[in-house]
Amino acid sequence: MSWEYSRRVKYYETDRMGVVHHSNYLRLIEDARMEWLRDNLICYNELEKLGVIIPATSAFGNFLNYLRYDDPFRITIKLISFKGVKMRFSYQVINTETNEICYEGESSHFFAKDGDYKPYLSFRREFPELYNKMVSLIEN
Amino acid sequence: MSWEYSRRVKYYETDRMGVVHHSNYLRLIEDARMEWLRDNLICYNELEKLGVIIPATSAFGNFLNYLRYDDPFRITIKLISFKGVKMRFSYQVINTETNEICYEGESSHFFAKDGDYKPYLSFRREFPELYNKMVSLIEN
Amino acid sequence: MSWEYSRRVKYYETDRMGVVHHSNYLRLIEDARMEWLRDNLICYNELEKLGVIIPATSAFGNFLNYLRYDDPFRITIKLISFKGVKMRFSYQVINTETNEICYEGESSHFFAKDGDYKPYLSFRREFPELYNKMVSLIEN
């Protein structure tokens, strides 16, 4: 069983259409990504204390079905590539009751030095354990 | 001069990194799209009163530079395709002071019947003026 | 032990000050209120299906300490009054690690007919079980 994040849709995540506002899917997958980091690599908070942040460089996704208030959903997330400081994740947001895929997408990020937002070129050298763990987490 | 939307970054649009949270770019381009609709086709509010909505089917974009609190920005938007009920927009979010492109992306949508969220198959027949105006707004 | 809601602060709930944006406390206490309703009265979703909604009429609170990204917090909530269709809740948002009270406030609401947002005058007659359960939930 692959790693999953799950919760229910909150009221303020819906818009007047009665469904999750499409912008919020980037927040839902961030929730999933942050918990994935905590469970598999390091709590993002601890990472920031080490002076490392993970900005997003791109995101794309398809809005396939609607999630409404209180719908239970699960998010599957996979690290599909990691090279140097660059990483790419893929996601599926699935309605747990209907098993409908509501969102399917990817996001790209990189390890950056806190403050300058530039690629953390010495990341591998300074944090070999985190680097190697990341490599071991790649799924295809 | 092509159509533009502009304003400044609001405080609550930033996150602890001190920059606009990447999810908010989907909100900024929605602001631009809604104003573009008002100026070029019809106010979205009026459209909903006609029983027509415009759900998003996909969005992708690159986060190229950061916008911080109070940064003035402009958004250029183009309708790059419209066929039947399906439409695609492209966007650039540009820091007005530095002229840096901060976000570059596209979103896909379709005309749907309010309530059932299904493609509004008779849209062209029922709203020929809106349909023809849309066709005339396509930019390549 | 009184009823509690707990989770951690999400990244996008913080602002450039690095703390939870004060507007989000109204969202945190809504999360708590919705879960309180589910556990003690009825899932808000089910209530809406009965044609009943619970608009907010007022809210006030003090921002006493800051919550930062990933801080664990718990929210205590009490129904402190319920008369006819009107209800008042009090809340404390507490940092679980430090036991600091970060937010202390109240909100007022009423049972309304979905669609007209007017007080649901026949609520007690139409939903005696919900009404009586509410009365029994009052804490002083």
Next chain:
Amino acid sequence: MSWEYSRRVKYYETDRMGVVHHSNYLRLIEDARMEWLRDNLICYNELEKLGVIIPATSAFGNFLNYLRYDDPFRITIKLISFKGVKMRFSYQVINTETNEICYEGESSHFFAKDGDYKPYLSFRREFPELYNKMVSLIEN
């Protein structure tokens, strides 16, 4: 004519009830407060560059009428007290078309040193011009 802030309701500011989510009124009045500061005292951004921030200590308000998507509204704001580093603002959010008051409230804040969030005790001594301007802006 007293100072005013005005714009229209954005789509993502509404919830499934079809009206502005009540938590967003704290964001609308922040928008107004920030523009009021820019026009009357100093741009908040400039203030932060001086090492001064203005955290919120309390907020209360009544939700009197609903604002829906695209409704034009205006916000009147008054500095009703300022002593030392503490300030209190009152607000009215008014639907520009109907002149209905939708929200009426107050918020309290203080000048703090950026980083420590503690009252900026030497504010008056270090920034006499800002201090005196604030005093002159008090309305009763």
